[in-house]
Amino acid sequence: QQQVKQSPQSLIVQKGGIPIINCAYENTAFDYFPWYQQFPGKGPALLIAIRPDVSEKKEGRFTISFNKSAKQFSLHIMDSQPGDSATYFCAAGPPGSARQLTFGSGTQLTVLP
Amino acid sequence: DTGVSQDPRHKITKRGQNVTFRCDPISEHNRLYWYRQTLGQGPEFLTYFQNEAQLEKSRLLSDRFSAERPKGSFSTLEIQRTEQGDSAMYLCASSLMLTRGVRDEQFFGPGTRLTVL
Numbered sequence: 160q161q162q163v164k165q166s167p168q169s170l171i172v173q174k175g176g177i178p179i180i181n182c183a184y185e186n187t188a189f190d191y192f193p194w195y196q197q198f199p200g201k202g203p204a205l206l207i208a209i210r211p212d213v214s215e216k217k218e219g220r221f222t223i224s225f226n227k228s229a230k231q232f233s234l235h236i237m238d239s240q241p242g243d244s245a246t247y248f249c250a251a252g253p254p255g256s257a258r259q260l261t262f263g264s265g266t267q268l269t270v271l272p
Numbered sequence: 273d274t275g276v277s278q279d280p281r282h283k284i285t286k287r288g289q290n291v292t293f294r295c296d297p298i299s300e301h302n303r304l305y306w307y308r309q310t311l312g313q314g315p316e317f318l319t320y321f322q323n324e325a326q327l328e329k330s331r332l333l334s335d336r337f338s339a340e341r342p343k344g345s346f347s348t349l350e351i352q353r354t355e356q357g358d359s360a361m362y363l364c365a366s367s368l369m370l371t372r373g374v375r376d377e378q379f380f381g382p383g384t385r386l387t388v389l
Contacts, residue, residue, distance in 0.1 A: 165314075195380075202276070202363055202380030203315065248314045259305065259328065260378065262314025 163251050165263025172239055173271050180266045181233045182249035191252035193260070194223065194234045196245050203248060207234075239270045274298060276381035278364050284387045285354055292350045293384045297366030304347050305365040305378060306339055308332065315363050315380075321347060322369070354388045361385050 164183045172178045182192075190211055195203035209216045209223040209232065216223045220237040236243055246267050250260040277296045285291050297304050303322050307315035318337070319329045323344040333339075336354075341347040351358055361383040367376040 163314075200382065202365070202382050204380065205377055208377075250314070259317030259320060259330070260315075262316070265312070265314050 163249060163261050163263045165249050165266060167266060168264070169267040169269070171269045171271065174240060176239050176270070178236050178239055178243075178268055178270075179233055180247055180249070180268070181231065182251075182263050183229075183231045184251050184261075185230065186251070186253070187230070188253055189251040189261075190254050192223070192225065192232050193250050193252070194221070195248045195250060195262075197248065197265075198245050206247075236268075239268075241270045241272050244268055244270050276364055276366050276379055278362075278381040278384050280384055281382065282385045282387075284389065286389050287354060287356060289354055290350065290352045291354055291386065292348055293362055293364075293386075295347045295349070295364030295366075295381060297346070297364070298368075298379055301366035301368045301379075302344070303367040303369055303376065303378075304341055305367075306347070306349050307363040307365065307380075309361040309363055309383070310359075318349075351386075354386075356388045359386055359388045 170178050193208035194206045196206050197203040207218045207221045211227050222235040225232045246265045248265045249263040252260050279294045305320040306318040309315040317330050318333050319339050321341040336352045339349045363383045364381045365378040367378045369376045
C-alpha cells in the first residue's frame with residue numbers, strides 16, 4: 160500500500176493557537192516523512208522532515224511527532240500566525256536517496272488574526 | 273531568482289490537442305521530477321530523471337504522456353490527444369543527489385495549470 164491518509168481536511172485556529180495535522184501510512188518500508196507548505200499559485204515548499212529513527216523533530220515553530228508502531232506522524236505549529244495560513248501536505252518516501260514521494264490529500268489551515 | 277521555473281504557467285487547450293510543458297530546474301541539480309496535482313489533492317508522482325536518464329515512471333503516466341530531459345538540464349512533458357481528465361496542475365521539482373543513500377530535498381516549481389475544454 161502506498162497511500163498516505165491525512166486529516167483534517169481543513170482547520171481554523173486563532174492566532175497563537177497550535178494547529179495539529181495528522182497523517183497515517185501503511186507501507187512500513189517508508190523511511191522519510193516530510194511536510195510541505197503550499198500557498199495558492201505556488202509549488203509546495205519543504206517545511207520539515209523526519210526519519211523513523213526519531214520520535215520528534217523541531218525546527219522553529221514547527222514540530223513533527225512520529226509514532227512508528229502506530230504508523231502515524233503529525234505536524235504541530237506553535238504560536239500560529241495568519242501568515243501560516245496555507246495548505247499543508249504530509250508525504251512519505253520509500254528507501255533510497257531519491258524515489259518519488261507519496262503525498263497526503265492536504266489540510267487547508269486558516270489562522271485568524 | 274534561481275528556483276525551479278516552469279513555462280507556461282497556464283495552458284488552456286481543446287480536447288484532442290497536444291500540449292508541451294517546460295521545466296527548468298535549479299542549476300546543477302541532477303534530479304528532476306514531474307508530479308500532477310488535481311484540485312484538493314496532494315501531488316502525485318509521474319516520473320523522474322537523473323541527469324538525462326528517465327529512471328522511473330508511474331502507472332499514471334499513460335502512453336499519451338512523454339517526458340524528456342535531453343541534455344540533463346531542462347525537461348519537457350508532452351501530453352498527446354489531451355482529455356478532460358488531464359486537467360490538473362503539473363508540478364516539476366528538482367534535487368541534487370550528492371551522496372548515495374542520503375535523501376535529497378526536492379524543490380518545487382510553481383506549476384503549469386492545464387485546462388482541457
